[in-house]
Amino acid sequence: AQTVTQSQPEMSVQEAETVTLSCTYDTSESDYYLFWYKQPPSRQMILVIRQEAYKQQNATENRFSVNFQKAAKSFSLKISDSQLGDAAMYFCAYRSARGGADGLTFGKGTHLIIQP
Amino acid sequence: EPEVTQTPSHQVTQMGQEVILRCVPISNHLYFYWYRQILGQKVEFLVSFYNNEISEKSEIFDDQFSVERPDGSNFTLKIRSTKLEDSAMYFCASSTSVNSGELFFGEGSRLTVL
Numbered sequence: 366a367q368t369v370t371q372s373q374p375e376m377s378v379q380e381a382e383t384v385t386l387s388c389t390y391d392t393s394e395s396d397y398y399l400f401w402y403k404q405p406p407s408r409q410m411i412l413v414i415r416q417e418a419y420k421q422q423n424a425t426e427n428r429f430s431v432n433f434q435k436a437a438k439s440f441s442l443k444i445s446d447s448q449l450g451d452a453a454m455y456f457c458a459y460r461s462a463r464g465g466a467d468g469l470t471f472g473k474g475t476h477l478i479i480q481p
Numbered sequence: 482e483p484e485v486t487q488t489p490s491h492q493v494t495q496m497g498q499e500v501i502l503r504c505v506p507i508s509n510h511l512y513f514y515w516y517r518q519i520l521g522q523k524v525e526f527l528v529s530f531y532n533n534e535i536s537e538k539s540e541i542f543d544d545q546f547s548v549e550r551p552d553g554s555n556f557t558l559k560i561r562s563t564k565l566e567d568s569a570m571y572f573c574a575s576s577t578s579v580n581s582g583e584l585f586f587g588e589g590s591r592l593t594v595l
Binding site: 398400402407408409410411412415456460468469470471472473474 | 514516522523524525526529537570572574583584585587588589
């Protein structure tokens with residue numbers, strides 16, 4: 366079974382600074398997806414960024430980028446120029462690419478605090 | 482932008498009562514999911530549903546739980562006889578084909594069992 370580990374229960378960063386959230390995972394599969402989801406106080410989980418395991422290039426979405434290290438099974442999220450609206454719980458998630466019925470396996474989450 | 486909608490947003494029920502949580506997935510999606518998040522804990526997979534039947538389910542999804550898609554648009558989660566430990570946020574999600582990867586989540590239904 367796959368597992369996802371987020372070792373930082375809480376992180377704090379000054380507005381406009383850069384922060385990196387850590388995520389490691391364990392799997393025996395070679396093809397899979399990795400995601401970072403954001404859950405603001407409004408509760409709905411919103412996709413921040415995704416990475417296909419077969420792609421060597423790290424995904425980027427505006428101020429959000431990942432450092433995907435497949436051999437190390439590491440998938441960290443970097444948020445540049447942090448904004449107050451980035452404050453939320455961030456969940457790292459894994460999904461097998463073998464079939465659509467497989468759901469996501471989530472980590473425990475990291476609570477990100479943005480200091481004004 | 483199409484979205485997954487869930488009702489009710491919050492339900493309070495007495496232990497032993499039946500609860501039905503409703504979801505309207507995005508219309509062209511084929512795979513449907515329920516997840517649970519107990520307060521302060523991680524989001525846990527309950528069940529996935531495809532082609533009008535359960536595809537996968539977790540150990541949490543015991544005989545007290547059931548899902549169905551009664552009318553082609555709604556996707557429901559029924560808890561037959563609620564227990565205190567069923568208190569949680571329940572999230573519905575949907576996705577398109579196997580190649581999309583991404584799940585789209587609703588805002589969740591908070592269930593409080595007294």
